[in-house]
Amino acid sequence: MSHVSSSPGLYGLMAEFDSADDLLVAAERVRRAGFTKTDAYSPFPVHGLAEAIGFREHIIPKLVLGAAIAGMLGGFGLEYWTQVIAYPMNIGGRPFNAWVNFIPPAFETTILFGAFTAALSMIALNGLPQPYHPVWNNPRFSRASQDKFFLAIEASDPKFDLDQTRAFLGGLNAREVVALDE
Amino acid sequence: MAVSQFPEGDFRAPVPVINPGHSYRSITEKLTGMVLTPHTPLAWFVVMFVGLSLLMGLTMSLTYLLAKGIGIWGNNIPVGWAFDIINFVWWIGIGHAGTLISAILLLFKQDWRTSINRFAEAMTLFAVACAAIFPIFHTGRPWLAAYWLFPYPNTMTLWPNFRSPLIWDVFAVSTYAAVSAIFWFVGLIPDLATFRDRAESPVLKRVYGILALGWRGSARHWFRYETAYLLLAGLSAPLVLSVHTVVSFDFAVAVLPGWHATIFPPYFVAGAIYAGFAMVLTLAIPLRAMYKLHDYITMRHLENMAKVTLITGLVVVYGYLCEAFYGWYSGNEYERFMLKNRIYYGPYAWTYWMLMLCNFIVPQLLWSKRLRRNLAVVFTVVMFVNVGMWLERFVIIVTSLHRDFLPSSWQMYYPTVWDFMTLFGTIGLFLTLMFVFVRVLPMISIFEMRTLLPEATPKHHPEGEAH
Numbered sequence: 001m002s003h004v005s006s007s008p009g010l011y012g013l014m015a016e017f018d019s020a021d022d023l024l025v026a027a028e029r030v031r032r033a034g035f036t037k038t039d040a041y042s043p044f045p046v047h048g049l050a051e052a053i054g055f056r057e058h059i060i061p062k063l064v065l066g067a068a069i070a071g072m073l074g075g076f077g078l079e080y081w082t083q084v085i086a087y088p089m090n091i092g093g094r095p096f097n098a099w100v101n102f103i104p105p106a107f108e109t110t111i112l113f114g115a116f117t118a119a120l121s122m123i124a125l126n127g128l129p130q131p132y133h134p135v136w137n138n139p140r141f142s143r144a145s146q147d148k149f150f151l152a153i154e155a156s157d158p159k160f161d162l163d164q165t166r167a168f169l170g171g172l173n174a175r176e177v178v179a180l181d182e
Numbered sequence: 183m184a185v186s187q188f189p190e191g192d193f194r195a196p197v198p199v200i201n202p203g204h205s206y207r208s209i210t211e212k213l214t215g216m217v218l219t220p221h222t223p224l225a226w227f228v229v230m231f232v233g234l235s236l237l238m239g240l241t242m243s244l245t246y247l248l249a250k251g252i253g254i255w256g257n258n259i260p261v262g263w264a265f266d267i268i269n270f271v272w273w274i275g276i277g278h279a280g281t282l283i284s285a286i287l288l289l290f291k292q293d294w295r296t297s298i299n300r301f302a303e304a305m306t307l308f309a310v311a312c313a314a315i316f317p318i319f320h321t322g323r324p325w326l327a328a329y330w331l332f333p334y335p336n337t338m339t340l341w342p343n344f345r346s347p348l349i350w351d352v353f354a355v356s357t358y359a360a361v362s363a364i365f366w367f368v369g370l371i372p373d374l375a376t377f378r379d380r381a382e383s384p385v386l387k388r389v390y391g392i393l394a395l396g397w398r399g400s401a402r403h404w405f406r407y408e409t410a411y412l413l414l415a416g417l418s419a420p421l422v423l424s425v426h427t428v429v430s431f432d433f434a435v436a437v438l439p440g441w442h443a444t445i446f447p448p449y450f451v452a453g454a455i456y457a458g459f460a461m462v463l464t465l466a467i468p469l470r471a472m473y474k475l476h477d478y479i480t481m482r483h484l485e486n487m488a489k490v491t492l493i494t495g496l497v498v499v500y501g502y503l504c505e506a507f508y509g510w511y512s513g514n515e516y517e518r519f520m521l522k523n524r525i526y527y528g529p530y531a532w533t534y535w536m537l538m539l540c541n542f543i544v545p546q547l548l549w550s551k552r553l554r555r556n557l558a559v560v561f562t563v564v565m566f567v568n569v570g571m572w573l574e575r576f577v578i579i580v581t582s583l584h585r586d587f588l589p590s591s592w593q594m595y596y597p598t599v600w601d602f603m604t605l606f607g608t609i610g611l612f613l614t615l616m617f618v619f620v621r622v623l624p625m626i627s628i629f630e631m632r633t634l635l636p637e638a639t640p641k642h643h644p645e646g647e648a649h
Contacts, residue, residue: 019637020637020638020640021637021640021641024640027401039400039401039402040400040401041398041399041400041401042399042401042404043206043210043372043376043399043629043632044372044399044404044629044630044632044633044638045404045405045407045408045629045633046401046404046638046640047639047640048640049401049404049405050401050402050404050405052401053401055401055402055405057402057405057406060406060409060410060413061409061413064413064417068417078333079344082333082341082342082344083341083343083344083345086339086341087339087340087341089343091343091345094345098344098345101344101345102344104347104350104353104354104424104428104431105344105349105350105353107420107424108350108353108354108357108421108424108428109353109357111357111361111417111418111420111421111424112357112360112361114413114417115360115361115364115365115413115414115417115418115421116360116361116364118410118413118414118417119364119365119367119368119410119414121406121410122368122406122407122409122410123395125406126397126402126403126406126407127396128395128396128397129392129395129396130395130396131396132396133396133398135398142379142380143379144379144398144399145372145375145376145378145379145397145399146206146207146210146376146379146380147205147206147207147210
């Protein structure tokens with residue numbers, strides 16, 4: 001795969017590292033060099049790596065909070081509507097709007113909506129399910145889920161230049177640098 | 183491992199959560215190799231034989247139940263609730279340890295949870311599946327029960343009664359099952375990617391590949407993953423406490439002596455954790471031997487779990503004392519009668535003393551470090567606990583019901599062969615699901631085990647960075 005592709009069909013360059021430390025240092029240097037379209041790959045979450053590639057995002061907690069509140073209101077609303085409006089039943093003279101009794105189901109719908117939003121927003125924001133991605137054109141990339149660390153710079157990055165970027169990545173203690181087809 | 187502040191051999195020095203000498207590669211190879219191999223341990227077939235045999239009993243007893251109705255069970259009036267609810271509460275309780283380990287211990291940053299959380303979560307799912315069978319089939323005709331269990335716009339324009347604890351239970355248990363399933367699946371995604379990348383057969387590669395959803399392990403993936411996982415843990419922690427609380431409301435909200443007590447929610451939650459840890463140990467000890475997981479499930483894990491079992495057991499015993507005290511202190515003649523009937527002159531008093539033996543006396547052995555480190559002893563103790571927790575529910579449910587307020591309606595309850603077939607059948611279902619899981623999916627979280635290695639914590643700290 002380490003052939004030199006012409007720019008149109010080129011996804012970018014990928015460097016392989018042996019340790020989380022090397023990857024973290026390299027990711028820092030790449031970001032400081034001004035590259036923005038980069039991504040780092042590791043077989044487990046490496047503390048500080050997202051910051052090192054300049055990635056920040058705070059949307060998931062907000063989505064979860066919103067969904068949890070919606071779940072609570074929805075659950076309570078369902079109870080109120082069914083017990084007071086749609087099908088009021090006198091059971092032992094208890095009030096129709098027995099809000100204390102409505103707490104347990106409303107609590108459960110709060111958790112249910114929040115938890116599903118946490119999981120599904122993580123999956124959706126990550127662009128999953130995704131059947132194809134150019135990183136797999138590197139046959140060694142299957143090690144990214146096992147014991148090796150990778151760093152990719154996309155060809156669409158404004159600072160990308162095939163030869164210069166390759167040399168730059170090669171100087172970052174990388175084991176190997178390969179070009180990836182799109 | 184991280185250098186301890188205590189010298190080696192000092193009793194305060196922590197036992198490692200993973201034995202030394204491992205690398206990313208050795209962990210990955212061992213934990214995927216257990217599944218991606220044509221070789222299956224002989225013991226696996228033995229357990230599956232037992233599990234499938236019992237499972238056949240379950241299908242038989244449920245088929246007969248659907249043909250004849252719930253009259254085939256020993257339930258009567260006044261004992262209208264018996265094995266169906268005893269077994270339900272027993273299984274739900276067992277499930278609790280899985281969520282406790284995966285969510286609450288994660289929030290408390292207990293790194294020893296890592297080797298046991300995956301199969302404890304699977305245990306939760308399968309225990310909830312077993313539990314669900316009982317109330318569903320107790321309705322007799324489950325397909326006709328949907329409209330009073332779930333709020334959906336039906337042609338009769340009827341809605342469930344949300345003032346009843348039974349409908350709270352439907353919400354609590356179905357939410358618990360759904361959230362546990364998604365928590366478990368999210369935890370599996372990175373390991374499924376490892377399986378996809380290591381599987382040799384194209385069919386397996388494809389199957390694991392579809393399940394892994396195209397996970398690449400990019401820094402963006404992991405960032406969102408960790409955020410979502412932490413939130414899931416934060417949401418599951420109150421959920422797990424609420425589930426057994428709501429289950430206890432099924433009893434505590436009723437006016438029956440022996441059920442109507444405010445101690446029930448915390449006492450049930452403690453009992454659930456107690457039963458759950460006992461079941462995790464029941465599974466962990468044989469699985470560790472069967473798959474030679476001594477490096478991953480170390481003595482530290484087993485000892486910690488034994489300690490949790492002991493402590494929660496003592497909380498449960500405190501619950502028994504409170505119940506007895508409330509009964510006496512209430513001054514209510516029905517409460518006092520129930521107590522005396524339960525403890526010494528009732529026909530089921532022997533079950534109470536069996537319960538004390540199983541849940542109070544035998545677990546005290548775990549105070550001794552020497553006995554805690556002897557796996558044969560620990561296994562025996564937790565088997566007593568498994569039985570004891572079942573007896574606890576029998577005592578609460580049957581002894582409270584069989585002596586009604588009206589002596590003319592007093593009756594004994596005797597389970598029938600179908601009751602026992604269903605109970606053992608669900609044990610078969612549980613064993614079958616558990617061992618199928620162990621055979622096809624990673625029973626220890628591989629990516630989390632990698633993070634326990636010292637080299638997984640980078641020494642490099644970005645300095646002078648303006649973030």
